[in-house]
Amino acid sequence: MSSSIAVVLVVVLIGISESIKTDSLMMTSSLTPEISKSDKLKLIVSQNAESSKDTDAIETDISNEHDPRDALKDSSSPDADVLRNKTTEGLISLNNKAENTMTGLDDSESLKLARPASSYQEALLNRLQDQLNQFVVGLPLDLGFSTLNYICSTIVDLGVVRSKLIPDMSRMSFLLRSSDDCQNTSIPLTQAEQLWNTTGFYQDRPTVLFITGWTTSINNSNSGPVAKAYLCRNDTNVLILDAANFIDTLYTWSALNTEVIGDYLAKALLRLNTSYVTKQFHLVGHSLGAQIAGSAGRNYRRLSGGQILKRITGLDPANPCFYDGNELEGLRSGDARFVDIIHTNPGMFGTSKRAGDADFFVQGRIPFKPGCESLDPISCSHQRAVDYWTETVYPSNGNDFLAKRCKRYSELLLGNYCKNTNTVMGYAAKATDLGLFYVGANPEEPYGQNANLQSYTNSDTKCGSCAS
Template sequence: MRFFAYLTVLLFISHDGYCVEFHMSDVFSVLTHATVGALESIPRSIPSPSKFFELSKNVLIGFPYEIAYALINDFCSAALNSNSVFVKAKFTPKIESMSFILRTKDAHISIPINNPNALWNHTEFNSSNPLTIFVTGWKTNLKHDVSTAQDTMSAAYLCRGNVNFVTLDTAAYIDTLYSWSAFNTETIGECLSNALQSLITRYPLEKIHLIGHSLGAQICGAAGRHFTTNTKRWIPRITGLDPANPCFNNGEALSGLFRGDAQYVDVIHTNPGCLGKREAVGDADFYCNGMSPLQPGSFDVSSSHSRAWQYYAESVYPGQESNFLAKECTSMQAFETNCCHGPWISMGYATPTHVKGKYFLKTHSKSPYGENSRKYYQPVCVN
């Protein structure tokens, strides 16, 4: 053995004439260290019971949905390319049927989207405060979703105070067959763009922030593109909350929200590959709990899809801006093994508008969802 341990081996590399000398003892040393390192890493690579449960849940429940939605997306792309009847909207959007809803602590004030000056002139609209417009998605208009997305987001912003919080009532135009709803996003986005073009003649553009969930995110993207085309200016920020996936593909008729639709586009992914986009489409994309289609504590794609606005709303409350801290990374596995470098970045309300890249983070399975949250913290709302 000693002979082999100290045997000198010469390796000749013929193409450049060099030879490399090394000892078998070096080889054994490397192999020994590699083996020890692998054995030491085994405990870290074995998933905990909770991690194993989440993995099993996604394999058994989540990933079959992902395959199904991939097929739906392929069908929709084929229909769009063939100009099929499936993409012809049953209800063509009419601008006179849509309204801004100015939310205050005491009232929901409806203002026609084709009369944005009425919003500016309303006594409840404070022209010195920023304007946040929230657009919801499929099957979540004001008649069907009065106690969920709009109220949750509204409560968070009104607690923070010093903001004009407005929701967009799209009437029934994204409340019909999904393909028709998807096809309507471009037209509704153009309507929103026209209203914003009129509004900025009286109100500073730099104070406007668009937020959209699901199909609402795609409406915001369309609004941003039409706005820039017509004004050669950019909306400062668009936040996409799990932008709708089926039927929206870059380079096709319905391209969806994408970086460049505003000066800054940030995206929160909570149901990637199913109801929400899997691809990174923003300047900064935040993947909550990685690329798995189901969120912790969620057993269906719909509730995971909704987590995007739930996470964002939590981050709006005073004192909770840093509840969701993420790091730029290549994968969730790299994040969990501390292989991600760089600073922690807040996801949601306080996301810095200069950061770019793909960010990963973990969340709790129930509210408060942020891993950096204080369990019994009660925000102090502005009166």
């Protein structure tokens, strides 16, 4: 697979470089534009992807214990070395061109070129974002996501891309969902201490804070079913993080924003009673929301002088741009006293890394979940983590998912050699049950294979329905 990826990455980098060069010339001249380089790039990538279908280069060795994406880093082949070197050199070159356009010029010349230099930097950023969002189309899935993740992580490391939509703490808030009168109350993060005396908040109950993922807002997210399940319990304060539009933008900008949003969230939690936060607060995040939760846990510990949150649950934490040794660390063990992760789309939208204290891989390392065949299989599988979690929140469904413990990552492929320990996945997971787990699932509700049909609570239940 490394040679195919090398070809694609080199083509992508050449295409980006040539496209930026063309854009730069067009900004300072009136030459008639030729056929765009990006169109040529898409054609070349498409042709390479089509031809690669008939070779063994893109086949994944399912016996490999490593994440398929790790082939880029773990391979010692000359092709892999060329890939890494060319990608890094190419992106460094692009960054240097943008930042050093005016180097060596006197003041008058600098003033003359100030506008073109700024436009060049703008064109560079836009071109990189365009490639990240478009070039995967038409590629085999394993090749496409591997390349996307490698380029995205490299760009983040080099500091080429910086978010245009900078998070503003004053625009973010907690949304308290109350079952008493079906009212939603907004509490600004900058005034988080108001939560303590807000009508509908019970100081003697634990609190869950749900953080949604990429391309979501408070009015367009999967928070409704989660809140409904918790309100059906009637024993937990339910908060949703309203992050404004700071994760509803281009993916790389949203990913870059997770660390800052997490820092703001940690500062808001510092305004609340320390004992309550460390003993009663539970952060649950989906996709990029999981990465925000991890950042909040790390920053809370730093800002509080060593205090640590009780639990963080990651629902298929976002994969691209994270967990590759760059500045975006990603949710991991140590961000709370207990970090449990439910993996449902490993290696694609969700990470395949073993990162928590307890990592539950539903259907193992297979990235597509049962029941998603007739839908968008990637998005559906990524969302399934929320569906599974929500099912377990209903009081009668706590033990719907029972897991098998695996000694090695390779055993996750089919789970045949994992030991049947009946470890609970979901709301009722125990902080003492640590390790790597395989979990089976049904294609439709009840998703949990251990669900009791006599007492099962369906998501269509009316209890807690005012939250939907």
